Amino acid sequence: MPVRALWWEDGRLxxxxxxxxxxxxxxxxxxxxxxxxxxxxxxxxxxxxxxxxAGAYGMVLxxxxxxxxxxxxxxxxxxxxxxxxxxxxxxxxxxxxxxxGDDPLAxxxxxxxxxxxxxxxxxxAGARLFRGSPKVLTHCNAGALATVEWGxxxxxxxxxxxxxxKPFVWVDETxxxxxxxxxxxxxxxxxxxxxxxxxxxxxxxxxxxxxxDAVIVGADRIARNGDFANKVGTYEKAVLARExxxxxxxxxxxxxxxxxxxxxxxxxxxxRDEEEVLRAGGTRVTPRKxxxxxxxxxxxxxxxxxxxxxxxxxIKPRAVAAALRRRAGRT
Amino acid sequence: MPVRALWWEDGRLxxxxxxxxxxxxxxxxxxxxxxxxxxxxxxxxxxxxxxxxAGAYGMVLxxxxxxxxxxxxxxxxxxxxxxxxxxxxxxxxxxxxxxxGDDPLAxxxxxxxxxxxxxxxxxxAGARLFRGSPKVLTHCNAGALATVEWGxxxxxxxxxxxxxxKPFVWVDETxxxxxxxxxxxxxxxxxxxxxxxxxxxxxxxxxxxxxxDAVIVGADRIARNGDFANKVGTYEKAVLARExxxxxxxxxxxxxxxxxxxxxxxxxxxxRDEEEVLRAGGTRVTPRKxxxxxxxxxxxxxxxxxxxxxxxxxIKPRAVAAALRRRAGRT
Numbered sequence: 001m002p003v004r005a006l007w008w009e010d011g012r013l014x015x016x017x018x019x020x021x022x023x024x025x026x027x028x029x030x031x032x033x034x035x036x037x038x039x040x041x042x043x044x045x046x047x048x049x050x051x052x053x054a055g056a057y058g059m060v061l062x063x064x065x066x067x068x069x070x071x072x073x074x075x076x077x078x079x080x081x082x083x084x085x086x087x088x089x090x091x092x093x094x095x096x097x098x099x100x101g102d103d104p105l106a107x108x109x110x111x112x113x114x115x116x117x118x119x120x121x122x123x124x125a126g127a128r129l130f131r132g133s134p135k136v137l138t139h140c141n142a143g144a145l146a147t148v149e150w151g152x153x154x155x156x157x158x159x160x161x162x163x164x165x166k167p168f169v170w171v172d173e174t175x176x177x178x179x180x181x182x183x184x185x186x187x188x189x190x191x192x193x194x195x196x197x198x199x200x201x202x203x204x205x206x207x208x209x210x211x212x213d214a215v216i217v218g219a220d221r222i223a224r225n226g227d228f229a230n231k232v233g234t235y236e237k238a239v240l241a242r243e244x245x246x247x248x249x250x251x252x253x254x255x256x257x258x259x260x261x262x263x264x265x266x267x268x269x270x271x272r273d274e275e276e277v278l279r280a281g282g283t284r285v286t287p288r289k290x291x292x293x294x295x296x297x298x299x300x301x302x303x304x305x306x307x308x309x310x311x312x313x314x315i316k317p318r319a320v321a322a323a324l325r326r327r328a329g330r331t
Numbered sequence: 332m333p334v335r336a337l338w339w340e341d342g343r344l345x346x347x348x349x350x351x352x353x354x355x356x357x358x359x360x361x362x363x364x365x366x367x368x369x370x371x372x373x374x375x376x377x378x379x380x381x382x383x384x385a386g387a388y389g390m391v392l393x394x395x396x397x398x399x400x401x402x403x404x405x406x407x408x409x410x411x412x413x414x415x416x417x418x419x420x421x422x423x424x425x426x427x428x429x430x431x432g433d434d435p436l437a438x439x440x441x442x443x444x445x446x447x448x449x450x451x452x453x454x455x456a457g458a459r460l461f462r463g464s465p466k467v468l469t470h471c472n473a474g475a476l477a478t479v480e481w482g483x484x485x486x487x488x489x490x491x492x493x494x495x496x497k498p499f500v501w502v503d504e505t506x507x508x509x510x511x512x513x514x515x516x517x518x519x520x521x522x523x524x525x526x527x528x529x530x531x532x533x534x535x536x537x538x539x540x541x542x543x544d545a546v547i548v549g550a551d552r553i554a555r556n557g558d559f560a561n562k563v564g565t566y567e568k569a570v571l572a573r574e575x576x577x578x579x580x581x582x583x584x585x586x587x588x589x590x591x592x593x594x595x596x597x598x599x600x601x602x603r604d605e606e607e608v609l610r611a612g613g614t615r616v617t618p619r620k621x622x623x624x625x626x627x628x629x630x631x632x633x634x635x636x637x638x639x640x641x642x643x644x645x646i647k648p649r650a651v652a653a654a655l656r657r658r659a660g661r662t
Contacts, residue, residue: 022617022618173506173608173611173616174532175504175506175530175531175532175611176530178611178616181608181609181611181616181617181621182616182617185617185618185621186618189618189620189621195621196621196622196623196624197608197609197617197621197622197623197624198608198623198624198625199506199507199531199563199564199608199625200506200530200531200532200564201505201506201531201562201563201564201567201629202563202564202624202625202626202629203567204564204566204567204570204629205563205566205600205626205629205630206624206626208566208629208630231532232530232532232533232536233530233531233532233533233535235535235536235539236532236534236535236567236571239535239570239571239574240567240570243570269536277504277512277528277529277530278512278528279612280504280506280509280512280611280612281610281611281612281613281614281615281616282612282614283612283613283614284612285504285509285512285513285612286353286512286513286516286528287353287516287517287520288353289520290512290516290520290526290527290528291527291528292527292528292529293527293528293529293533293537294529294530294533295533295536295537298532298533298535298536298539299536299539
């Protein structure tokens with residue numbers, strides 16, 4: 001059975017609690033927008049495209065609960081995490097339906113279908129970049145868990161594998177919350193794609209030994225000029241990839257592109273609770289009085305990006321602005 | 332009381348079990364070379380200069396136990412970890428005394444005194460680089476725990492602080508074994524030098540925001556051309572420092588310099604048990620079948636090094652070979 005991060009079921013939103021993975025497959029079902037907001041805030045539901053869809057269904061639940069107006073519900077769900085652009089697109093999509101008297105559930109379902117379909121197209125568009133037996137490094141989790149189905153960064157690898165390629169994946173563990181060693185490893189197990197987990201620190205070592213052929217990551221928000229935010233550590237891998245002349249790809253659906261952001265400087269970077277860094281595997285590891293800083297994302301300038309893999313094909317960073325203008329002209 | 336990693340006491344080697352820190356200060360006392368070898372292998376005793384001194388005292392214990400000859404004892408202690416050059420210098424120093432009928436303990440004590448004195452001189456030589464209120468990033472632990480007393484990377488920061496500077500330290504947590512969040516944080520607590528712990532992934536983010544003024548690390552082995560091995564992840568920080576035009580310093584006593592290594596290509600890189608990566612804070616975090624790769628070190632080319640801080644002063648990478656020739660001529 002393919003991995004799905006969330007789905008609609010009998011008037012409820014069902015989602016995998018990603019904090020319990022890989023040890024336990026825990027499914028949560030809720031009729032409450034507040035529970036959805038809390039799941040997004042605590043990373044039970046995570047990954048930019050997935051939280052966009054969760055936000056959309058959260059709006060459906062809020063409308064059915066009847067306690068909040070559309071604006072207040074959008075505020076509740078939108079205040080959970082600041083960086084992923086998809087969250088605001090998902091919420092706004094259902095808010096428009098709600099305010100104009102259309103069916104919120106139909107809008108949320110259509111939004112989900114679009115995200116899933118776009119991820120599938122990302123896989124199709126990007127697969128040709130991973131022919132043969134490439135060794136591909138990825139950071140964080142940009143698989144089905146992060147995008148409802150298919151994935152962004154993992155989609156081209158999956159499609160390439162189904163077409164007969166033999167990709168191997170270097171999985172950055174992705175401290176502090178270990179989305180790589182917990183989630184990406186778990187997804188690759190399901191897909192039987194060979195991988196090994198490495199400490200984030202080791203990526204540069206393997207690049208310097210010629211053991212990385214490409215890097216591919218997802219994104220949380222992409223500015224018009226091609227600067228993008230993604231899980232903290234992405235920027236380090238991008239700088240290292242350029243140092244080693246290794247292609248660096250960013251895969252994302254259109255909801256991740258922010259036409260309002262001229263450059264990366266206008267992308268808000270969430271700083272999360274220091275406890276995530278002070279602990280490892282649930283155990284406090286630092287001295288009692290230690291403090292930590294915990295930016296959840298970093299911003300990588302577009303000059304480090306070889307290409308974006310989008311539902312519309314593989315495009316250079318300098319082509320992002322025009323692609324967004326074309327899309328705006330169409331809607 | 333200043334931190335000391337190990338000391339000689341009533342015919343025994345006493346050492347802090349660094350695996351227990353920061354939660355517990357556990358002191359081990361032993362009369363057995365085999366226990367010393369095991370402590371080095373398991374990282375109960377760690378840090379290149381410290382394991383050099385531990386190796387020296389391990390030779391003293393072996394001679395007193397009388398079960399092994401000098402060569403076999405050197406093999407036992409030298410087979411524990413391959414990368415740190417200091418280990419082999421410490422062992423060879425006592426082996427020479429043993430084989431020529433000199434007092435092994437006197438040789439080990441003299442070796443320890445030299446390492447401690449050299450670290451103190453590193454502090455004096457490097458302190459001027461950290462005047463004012465610099466924000467300094469360090470990776471792994473290159474404090475007193477790693478060098479018996481004083482430290483290498485931390486020594487100039489300590490001396491600068493005692494002279495009235497107000498340094499602030501960004502402590503890379505240093506996965507997989509968290510020597511930064513466990514040991515460097517603990518040492519900085521003792522010294523009351525302000526610091527915060529960050530995920531290794533976040534160093535690039537803070538560099539890109541202009542919040543890192545300098546990087547300083549220790550080393551496990553330095554080749555004649557200035558290439559050097561240090562804890563895995565050091566290379567990533569070096570590449571990022573150059574990208575941001577941030578000075579990158581490497582502090583080390585002479586025992587870390589390997590006159591036999593022409594370049595970094597001849598430095599052996601230890602690969603440790605994958606369990607270290609598959610676990611975090613003692614807890615298994617990956618799926619059951621996951622595999623990991625775990626290089627303990629990486630090699631940074633000399634072009635990324637602004638300067639080496641040595642007991643003989645602050646020198647450019649291209650001056651390393653001449654400094655080593657001068658030292659060889661003197662002995």
